[in-house]
Amino acid sequence: MLTLRKIINDAEKHLFWLVLILAVTVSIFIRFVYQAKAIVVWDEGFHSEWIYWLSDAARAGSWADFWQISKSSFHYPPLFLWIMVLPTFIEPVSIASIRFVNLLFYILSAITVYLLALSTSTKYKRIIGLLSAGIFIFSPMSITFATIALREMMGVFFTLTTLLIYIYSYKKRPIYLLLTSVSFVVLSLVKYNFGILLFSAYFLSEAFELVIVKRRAKTFARFFIVSVPYAVFLIWWVFIYHDKFGHLLKLLQNETVYTAGLTDITGYLLFYPRAVVLFYSPSVFFGVLALVGFAFGIYFIKNSPMRLMWLYAAVNIILGTIHTENVQERYIFTIFPCIFIVGISVLVEIWIRIYRFFSHKNLRFLPQIILLVFSVIGIYDLVRLPGLVYAVGSYTNKVALYNEIGFKDLWFDYNRSHWRFPLPEEKTEKPYDVFEYIAKTVDLTKPVSFIGETNELSQPYRNILFSEFKRSGISPQLAPREFTVVTTVSPTSKFYTHDYKLQHIWKVQNRFIVDADPTWEKIAEKEFKDLGVKIEIFGRK
Incomplete structure (x- = not known):
């Protein structure tokens, strides 16, 4: 007999394909709508110029020049450039080809969000994976950084992959810890901050395991296997550049004075929580719920994968908040899938308890009404999403990203209606x-x-x-x-x-x-x- 439970179980088996279809569908829209309208901002132009130089060397077969150019990019490590230059072997590199490769990482990241949620060993992990991947796919910030080719999209993919490999090694064979170390290296070669901050969270997670759980022998061995190869790489990478350690420290400290004095202490303290709700979540309502859920993520403190994701996000938010000289919404881009995976996991646990409570009271219809209300809110916000993407993209990049008419850059202004400016006509100057x-x-x-x-x-x-x-x-x-x-x-x-x-x-x-x-x-x-x-x-x- 076909039951609702059987339908749900069968549907859960195909959620991976649903995530893939959603990601590909939205990426097609990004390619032909948002990328077609987006101008080239300074950072994208900067990275693209380096890609052009590497492309010229690769097409000429001058690999010595290719390596010298790569070494010269110490300020921003070269892996991003190496991957983006791959289309060179098919056709001459262009802004369009660079953005296309970046868009592929958007699709891969959405899939990895789903797989990461599956690896957490929590109940209803497939539903958690679908909701988390859905948030990522429809996030205004995800769509923005799938539109322009900066390091954030590649960074979030390798961050999630590193977490996934670590979790797999934790559950399966310890030999995969070596792959975890390699993935830390790869992540650091995309951007130093990404790898070093994730490693810091990993260190704290292992310290908790050592002090609280007291699995000393396994913890020491695991930490040694992961940390030593990664440390050796960092030392080698710094000193092949004739001692760039001081330069690396300055990069990590990010001394650029950009946002100092633009708001009060409350504005800085709430900056990243507001970013999660207003920029990363496609819905303010669900963003608030997920953020509250994340705050109670301590519930999963003994679950190693969840603990690592919670610590990684918390460390980034704390350090970013302290650094008031330069706060930007995109600085938490690599952690936001972790925020939503942890937050949604907590919310699902709460939902199950609510459902059981009302079931015992013969009020099963109340959770269904709540679910219906949530669905209406979600559909309403999705309908408004295309316009919100334009507003968020220009607000967070502080430029008329889509060449909007009458654009003015806004700082610490959280009234979304102020972010929207008319899109240009076809003949408007660019x-x-x-x-x-x-x-x-x-x-x-x-x-x-x-x-x-x-x-x-x-x-x-x-x-x-x-x-x-x-x-x-x-x-x-x-x-x-x-x-x-x-x-x-x-x-x-x-x-x-x-x-x-x-x-x-x-x-x-x-x-x-x-x-x-x-x-x-x-x-x-x-x-x-x-x-x-x-x-x-x-x-x-």
Whole structure:
């Protein structure tokens, strides 16, 4: 006889495929909607330029140059670049190909979230896995960082993989602990912070096992197998660069002053909890529930996988909150699946108790009504999700990521209605148009210097486009032997952001170099009114 329980059991066996189908479906939407509209922000341009350099070396078969370029990227370790350059062997690298590879990691990460939840040994783990993977797939932050190719998406995949391998080694054969150590190495080669912070949480988890659970022999052996190869790698990696230990410490300390003094102590204390609710969760209601559930994750303290995920998230949030000089929503990107897995696991435990309580009172319909209300809230929030993704992407990156009209960067403003700006029409000017105008006006075969830039009109992105423009031959042959391009940003421009005022506005002062030298002659000028930018081009014969 076909029963509801049998239907549920049969459905649970196919949840993996449901997660995969959801991830692929949303990724197709990201590819043809969000990626098509997204501009290239500074960090994406920076990483992409390095990928272009490695691609040129790889296509030329110059592996010595490839290794030298890789070694030069100590500030940001090279694994991200190596993986992103793989499409080079099929077709020339491009922003589109880089974003496509990044999108694949979005799909892989969604699957890994589900598998990680299955490995926790908690009850109803398949349902927990589906809910956690669903949150990841539909998270506005996940979609944002699947749209633009930064290190976060690859970082979350290797973080989850490291956790998965460790949990497998804990349950199965200790030899897999060596794979855990290797995965720490791989994660650190994506970004140092990712690997070192996860290892710190692992250390605390093993310390708990040693002191509280008192499995001393197994704990010492396990920790030794994992930590020694990883420590050897870190020492080797630092000193092949002629003692970069001090540089590595500065990277981990993140001394950039970016958000200091922009809010009060309460604003800093609540920054990352608010980020979980408003940015990472597709629904404020479910985000609050998951965060409350995570706070009670201590319930699973004796469950090693859950304890490690809880400690990893808690350590990141605490350290991030202390570092008020530079708080950004994306700094907890690699931990947010752990927050939701732990939080949802607690909520499921609570739900089961509620269901049993009402069942004994002959009030089984009450949990069903609650579930119906939850479903209505979830559907309502999913309907509003596409617009929210635009708002979150631009708010968290502090740029008009989708070239929105009238964009203003906002800080510590948690009214979501303030984040939304009208999307541009098809003919609205884009940052690409500025660089195309410059390329069609100056002779790119001759020296060209630049005064003034913005996050949206960055040097790395400019270098990439100019290389492509040179190959296409769109630049004119002009008489001046050198050129200077001056970029001026209007105070009413969407580019006139806190980042611009902090990092770039002073560069415009260097225009006195051309103003004071009569040998420079202005040969062209254009104002991009939609962008609030004026381009002046000077030539010297």
